[in-house]
Every structure is written in structure tokens, then in C-alpha cells.
Amino acid sequence: MRLEFPKDFLWGAATSSHQVEGSNHNDWSEWEKANADRLARESEQTFSWNPNWNTFRSEATNPNTYISGAACEHYSRYESDFDLAASLGHNAHRFSIEWSRIEPREGEFDEAAIEHYRQVILALRARGMEPFVTLWNWTLPLWLAEKGGVMAPGFSEYFERYTEIIVKALGMDVHFWITLNEPDVYTAHAYLTGAWPPQKHGLISFFRAQSALIHAHRLAYRALKNRFPGSQIGIAKHNIWFEAADNTMWNRLLKWSADMAWNQFFLTRIRNTQDFIGLNHYNHHRIAGWFRKNENIRQTDFGWEYSPESLYHAVTELIPYQKPIYILENGIADASDTLRQEFIPTALTALHRAIAAGADVRGYFYWSLLDNFEWDKGYWLRFGLVHIDYATQTRTIRPSARAYAEVCKTSSLEIEK
Ligand code: IFM
Numbered sequence: 201m202r203l204e205f206p207k208d209f210l211w212g213a214a215t216s217s218h219q220v221e222g223s224n225h226n227d228w229s230e231w232e233k234a235n236a237d238r239l240a241r242e243s244e245q246t247f248s249w250n251p252n253w254n255t256f257r258s259e260a261t262n263p264n265t266y267i268s269g270a271a272c273e274h275y276s277r278y279e280s281d282f283d284l285a286a287s288l289g290h291n292a293h294r295f296s297i298e299w300s301r302i303e304p305r306e307g308e309f310d311e312a313a314i315e316h317y318r319q320v321i322l323a324l325r326a327r328g329m330e331p332f333v334t335l336w337n338w339t340l341p342l343w344l345a346e347k348g349g350v351m352a353p354g355f356s357e358y359f360e361r362y363t364e365i366i367v368k369a370l371g372m373d374v375h376f377w378i379t380l381n382e383p384d385v386y387t388a389h390a391y392l393t394g395a396w397p398p399q400k401h402g403l404i405s406f407f408r409a410q411s412a413l414i415h416a417h418r419l420a421y422r423a424l425k426n427r428f429p430g431s432q433i434g435i436a437k438h439n440i441w442f443e444a445a446d447n448t449m450w451n452r453l454l455k456w457s458a459d460m461a462w463n464q465f466f467l468t469r470i471r472n473t474q475d476f477i478g479l480n481h482y483n484h485h486r487i488a489g490w491f492r493k494n495e496n497i498r499q500t501d502f503g504w505e506y507s508p509e510s511l512y513h514a515v516t517e518l519i520p521y522q523k524p525i526y527i528l529e530n531g532i533a534d535a536s537d538t539l540r541q542e543f544i545p546t547a548l549t550a551l552h553r554a555i556a557a558g559a560d561v562r563g564y565f566y567w568s569l570l571d572n573f574e575w576d577k578g579y580w581l582r583f584g585l586v587h588i589d590y591a592t593q594t595r596t597i598r599p600s601a602r603a604y605a606e607v608c609k610t611s612s613l614e615i616e617k
Contacts, residue, residue: 201617203552210292210330210563211608213285213585214529215274216337216381217298219572222271226300227345228338228575229268231397236266239576250501255535256580265578272570272588275316279323281595284586285569286327288601289608293324294528294565296334296381299362300341314369321373332528332565333374334436335363335420337381338396338575349398350387350409350416360419364427371428378478378528379420382438383413384466395576414469421473434478435470436528439463439517441481441510445488454487463517477518480529480567484510501533501581508546515554515561524562527551531567533574533581540600548613566604570595 218224243260247253259265274281285293301313324331336359340349344358352358363379389396392406400409421433442458444451467477484507485492498506511530518525530547534540544566555561571584579590585601588594607613 201615203549203613203615205552205611205613206555206562208562209611210526210565211611212290212292212294212329212332212563212565213569214294214332214565214567215569215572216296216334217301218268218271218337218339219568219574220272220274220570221298222269222273222275224268224271224298224300224339225304226298226339226341227349227397230342230345232267235576236263239263239266239578243577247503250499250503252501252535256501259580260578265580266576267578268573270590270593271573272590273593274570277593278320281570281586282323282327282329284595284597286329288585288597288605290329291608292330292332292563292565293569294332294334294378295320296337296378297366298339299336299344300339302365303341303362304343305341306343309365314365317366318370318373321370325373330376331374332376332378332526332563333370334378334381335359335366336379338386345398350390350412351400351405355412356416356419359416360423363420363423367424367427371424371431375431376476376526377424377431377433378436379417379424379433380413381436382480383410383417383435384462385438387413410466414466417470418473421470432475432524434474434476434526435466436478436480437463437467438480438482439514440483440485441507441513441517442491443484443486443510443513445486445493451487451489454491458485458487458491459517467521471521474523476524476526476562477521478526478528479514479518481511481514481527482530482532483507484513498539500539501535502577504532506532506539506543508543509550511547512550512554512557515551515559516557519557519559524560526563526565527561528565529567530564531583533583535580535582537587537598537600540598541603544600544604544607545613545615548607549615552613 240263387409391400391409394401444455494505568583571582571588574581587596
């Protein structure tokens with residue numbers, strides 16, 4: 201049986217600047233240097249449950265794994281990487297602009313860096329791929345991090361000014377903008393648990409950081425719309441499918457609270473300043489008496505439950521917003537590529553079901569086009585459709601990518617009935 205996707209559906213994959221470009225100089229690159237030894241040591245405690253730990257161990261316990269360094273050298277190899285994506289039938293691509301390259305010093309904007317991203321966009325268009333441009337995927341110029349980053353007085357206005365520079369230079373060639381990537385994940389790790397730079401702990405700092413980002417989004421939305429009223433703007437929102445394990449009042453109440461706090465809060469606050477809902481989806485949390493009682497019958501290399509069908513629930517829960525939906529990220533860390541080969545068709549079948557249930561989904565971006573730098577987990581987790589040999593920068597297309605290419609090329613998926 202063949203599942204057909206809606207007309208003009210966009211198919212592609214996503215990346216982000218710091219994770220693939222290489223040679224970035226920002227708050228993360230500094231933090232990596234100071235924390236690589238610790239992260240390498242801690243990996244043993246965090247990941248030794250993994251049945252494949254012995255395969256990863258030498259890489260994961262090596263401090264160099266936690267230094268982004270040359271990454272995928274995508275900054276110079278973007279054209280050949282886009283050739284690969286085009287050969288895989290992608291007709292859209294999501295990437296992010298690196299603020300620290302555009303404004304390396306306060307108020308000084310680097311024309312060569314702006315020109316670079318213009319060429320990136322033109323390279324996508326030349327290959328028939330619609331660019332989805334993210335303005336901020338967590339990294340900050342050093343001068344701004346030194347002022348306090350997201351909590352710096354005037355952060356939102358700095359972001360607005362950066363947005364204005366970008367939209368003035370690139371707006372002619374871009375229709376889809378994502379102002380912020382996963383602001384909730386960022387603020388939770390950077391301001392609540394303290395796992396990421398600037399390693400703050402506390403509910404107050406978490407909420408203050410969220411407020412700053414909400415304000416920044418609204419200003420950026422206005423800046424983009426002022427110049428290009430027809431442009432389509434959203435954020436990439438990390439939503440979890442919270443499932444009440446049964447119908448008891450307590451579990452349903454917990455599910456409702458989790459939905460409100462994690463899934464709905466940010467989206468509701470920016471309700472009038474988004475043209476589409478951008479969904480990043482990775483996780484299912486089953487609630488049975490308390491949060492996260494997952495069965496974990498299968499797990500990805502990250503330790504996340506293997507749960508491709510949860511995309512159906514994450515998407516249908518967005519129907520009440522009555523906006524077009526783009527899946528801006530969905531994927532798994534699977535170095536062996538065996539789970540991924542099953543994951544993509546199963547997730548897409550779930551997505552098709554969500555569309556049939558009334559969700560206005562218009563595009564799907566697998567995370568990620570390339571293996572890349574997974575933040576404080578370094579390089580050993582592999583999310584890519586394309587395998588990267590970091591020593592030689594050789595790209596190898598994985599079997600899952602070839603199967604996904606058939607879907608992209610036909611905008612349909614053959615499933616067993
Ligand atoms: O790699 C990240 C990305 O930067 C944001 N979304 C989740 C991905 C996988 O953890």
C-alpha cells in the first residue's frame with residue numbers, strides 16, 4: 201500500500217551552524233575547552249548502561265570528542281554536502297546562521313560572513329532546495345556571552361539588531377525563517393540544570409531566560425515582517441509526547457501539567473507572532489504515577505526510548521493552533537543505522553496518520569543531514585543520514601538515507617498493509 205503525502209510537501213534534513221561548520225569561535229567553543237576532560241570522564245557513568253558501550257567507549261572517553269574543532273568542515277564543503285542532499289531527493293534544507301561569525305565584536309558586522317550565507321542560500325536554490333533559515337541555534341558571540349548572554353540587559357534588542365542586518369541582506373532570497381531553536385531545551389540546560397554554558401541553576405533564572413527569549417522572538421518577528429510581510433516565521437519547538445499510562449485522574453493531571461509547562465507555554469506566549477508551528481520531536485514520556493516511566497523496550501544510542509510513532513501524537517496535539525506545521529527535526533542517534541532504517545518509515549507512517557487526522561503538515565526535516573557535534577555529548581552520537589569520518593572528512597551515505605530518498609523523490613511511502 202502506498203501512502204501519498206500532500207501536494208508540494210517539503211522534504212529535507214536539518215543542521216545547525218556550530219554542529220557542522222567547524223572553526224567557530226563562540227561561547228560554546230570556549231566552554232568545550234574548559235569542560236572536555238570532565239565530559240570525557242563523566243561519559244562512563246552516563247552511558248555505560250548502553251549495550252553498545254564497548255563500541256563507543258574509546259571515542260566517548262576521549263576529551264577531544266568534546267571539542268567541536270573542525271566539525272564537518274561544512275563551512276567550506278557546503279556545496280558538495282548540498283549535492284549529496286539533492287541527490288537524495290531533498291527539496292528543502294534547514295540550516296542556521298552563526299551569530300558569532302556575523303557579529304564577532306559588538307556592533308561590527310562581518311560582510312564576508314554575510315556573503316557566505318548568501319552563497320549558501322543561493323547554492324540551495326540552485327539545487328532546487330527551499331531554504332529554512334534559523335537565526336539562533338544556541339551559540340552566542342563571546343562579547344555577548346561576557347555581558348550575560350540571554351540574560352544580558354538588552355539581549356532582545358541585540359537579537360533584533362542582528363535579525364535586521366540578516367533580513368536586510370538575505371531576506372530577498374528566504375521565505376521561511378526560524379527565529380529560535382528549542383528555546384525551552386536551551387534554557388532548561390543552560391539556566392535550570394546547569395549542564396550547558398553558562399551553567400546557571402535555578403527556576404528564577406530559567407524563567408527569566410525564557411522571558412528574554414520570548415521578547416527576542418517577538419522583536420525579531422516584527423523586524424522580519426516589517427521588511428518582508430509575506431515571509432513565514434516560526435520557532436523550532438521541542439515538544440514531547442506526554443502519555444498518561446492510564447485513565448486515572450492523577451496521571452491525566454500530570455499529563456496536563458506537563459503539556460502546559462513544556463509543550464504549550466512558549467507556543468502560547470508567541471501565539472500571535474508565528475505563521476507556522478515548527479516542531480522538533482524526539483521524546484515520549486510515559487506517565488504512570490510520576491513523570492517518565494517509559495518501558496524503554498528499545499533505546500537509541502542516546503538512551504532515549506525508541507518511539508517513532510509518538511510523532512503522531514506530538515503532531516495531532518498541535519492541531520488546535522490551526523496553523524501550518526513543519527516538522528523541523530525528528531531523528532535518532534544510531535551509529536549502526538539499523539534502527540534508523542526502521543525509524544524513518546515508521547515515523548513517516550505516523551506522520552501520514554496525523555495528516556489524515558487533520559493536521560496541516562507541510563514539510564519534514566530529518567535531523568540531521570550529517571553526523572555532527574552533539575553539544576555536551578560530543579561526536580560519538582551519530583544522528584546523520586550521512587556518516588562522517590572525522591579524520592578524513594569522508595562522507596558516506598547510509599542505507600537509511602537511500603530509503604528516505606525514495607520517499608523524498610516520490611513524496612510517498614510504500615508500506616505493508
Ligand atoms: O543536536 C540537537 C539539535 O541541536 C537540537 N535538537 C535536538 C538535536 C539532537 O539532540
